[in-house]
Amino acid sequence: MLEIKDVAFGGKAVGRLEDGRVCFSPDALPGERVQVTVTRETKRFVEAQLDRVLEASPRRVKPPCPYYGACGGCSYQHAAYDYQVELKTKQVGDVLGRLGGIENPNVLEGVPSPLPYGYRNRITVHRHGGRIGFHRRDGKGLVDIEACLLASDEVNKRLAELRRERFHEGARVLREHASRMGFHQTNDGVGALLQDAVSEACGSGGCLIDAYCGDGFFAHRLAKKFQRVIGLEWNERSIAQARSVAHANESYIEGDVAARLAEVLEEADGAATTVILDPPSQGLDVQVADLLRAYPVAKIVYVSCNPATLARDLKSLAAVYELGSATPFDMFPQTAEVEVLAILRRRF
Ligand SMILES: C[S@@+](CC[C@H](N)C(=O)[O-])C[C@H]1O[C@@H](n2cnc3c(N)ncnc32)[C@H](O)[C@@H]1O
Incomplete structure (x- = not known):
């Protein structure tokens, strides 16, 4: 049993094992008691996968995406949206303090996205071995994706068209605004x-x-x-x-x-x-x-x-x-x- 204390920048929940080592696990939230299986160990910390949530956070929600957990794109669908912004805001302060050497950095309130889903005006999909989609979270190939909940309807339309086309293996950028070729903010x-x-x-x-x-x-x-x-x-x-x-x-x-x-x-x-x-x-x-x-x-x-x-x-x-x-x-x-x-x- 592990008690979660925090979520570090990068999305991994942090707890401490009985032997004192820090344990990082995805998909858990502060205040939760969870059961995990250790997947990697060092002297100072361990990485684990979440098996079961024994006591859930009141801010936990059901991830709406069928690919969540397998797909490497998302890390926080299990957290209520306003809580995600709170967690990220705290992480910014922690990182500026720890890596920036700034004592009590003046971190202002995080600004949420007007759209928590459907906000991406471009996505990059990959084709390999008969699959079209995103890299898996475990790094073992691709998750085949029919539609991405983060992408706008226009972008998902392009994905549906691409799935009907023959295109060579590799990466393809699908854009809502086809004329934008250089960098443009994604949301x-x-x-x-x-x-x-x-x-x-x-x-x-x-x-x-x-x-x-x-x-x-x-x-x-x-x-x-x-x-x-x-x-x-x-x-x-x-x-x-x-x-x-x-x-x-x-x-x-x-x-x-x-x-x-x-x-x-x-x-x-x-x-x-x-x-x-x-x-x-x-x-x-x-x-x-x-x-x-x-x-x-x-x-x-x-x-x-x-x-x-x-x-x-x-x-x-x-x-x-x-x-x-x-x-x-x-x-x-x-x-x-x-x-x-x-x-x-x-x-x-
Ligand atoms: C995060 S984007 C920001 C673009 C712009 N500020 C915006 O909001 O649309 C970073 C930009 O820096 C450019 N870039 C990256 N490294 C660069 C370098 N060493 N010298 C010049 N431009 C660079 C990229 O081509 C990209 O357009």
């Missing part, structure tokens, strides 16, 4: 809330540098509020899209942020500059953090899809910037992922 509802929040966090006046700008999702919206807006992005198509609608004060540089940021920061008046960072899940390249310390700017608005790399980057920027606040955005309900908007100010 339109949360994307819009995030865009509003970034816009408010950036304020107005001076120069805005949007690093990892995609097609200018944040930069273009802010063009009227800043004298000058500069976007940096290495995807050619995204840059072309950004340039096609840019106002006169917006410019977009195609290239690696690590290679092109120096020239932009050297020219800018740091005291009147705001930087947006929205990197992929690996976070910032070392050179990018070095440059932001070497050429301090007034404010950094960091949009992260990985709290662990965000925490690492905040630690590396900490000599010059302090965290004002971090707000979790639930871009991917039912999954272990969480997006975070962190606002950093120059210390001196």
Whole structure:
């Protein structure tokens, strides 16, 4: 019998075995008493699979998806939706404290998705061995999927069409908005809330540098509020899209942020500059953090899809910037992922 104390970032419930070792198990919730089978052991911790819930949390719900548990996509369908947001919000604080070295980080209330299901405007499916679907949670091949409850109706329609087509083995991206080829936020509802929040966090006046700008999702919206807006992005198509609608004060540089940021920061008046960072899940390249310390700017608005790399980057920027606040955005309900908007100010 195991008593669950917490759910760690990544979605695994945490309890302690009688011998003192920490035990991680999926599908359980804080306060529950569960029966588990150990699947992997080390000296310090064990991993286990959930066999039975002996005493259920009042916030446990019945997962609506027939593939839940087998499919590797979702981790939280067994938790009420508002509870998922609470759990992720606590995880963001824990990770910023533990990996970021920030004492009592100011984590604001998590922002839920307007749609807890049916929110994905794109999915990537795989075909292998006669199956079309997603990777299994246990890593042993694919789960054949008729429809995904996270995907929008349009995307599920594309999946049904694909299942009637012959397509070669491999991965296929199915998009609701077929014209969007570069990066675009996956959950339109949360994307819009995030865009509003970034816009408010950036304020107005001076120069805005949007690093990892995609097609200018944040930069273009802010063009009227800043004298000058500069976007940096290495995807050619995204840059072309950004340039096609840019106002006169917006410019977009195609290239690696690590290679092109120096020239932009050297020219800018740091005291009147705001930087947006929205990197992929690996976070910032070392050179990018070095440059932001070497050429301090007034404010950094960091949009992260990985709290662990965000925490690492905040630690590396900490000599010059302090965290004002971090707000979790639930871009991917039912999954272990969480997006975070962190606002950093120059210390001196
Ligand atoms: C998380 S997306 C954000 C895009 C945009 N901010 C948005 O909200 O639509 C990250 C973007 O960074 C770009 N990217 C990733 N690594 C990069 C690098 N080293 N230099 C330039 N762009 C990069 C990707 O092509 C992608 O468009």
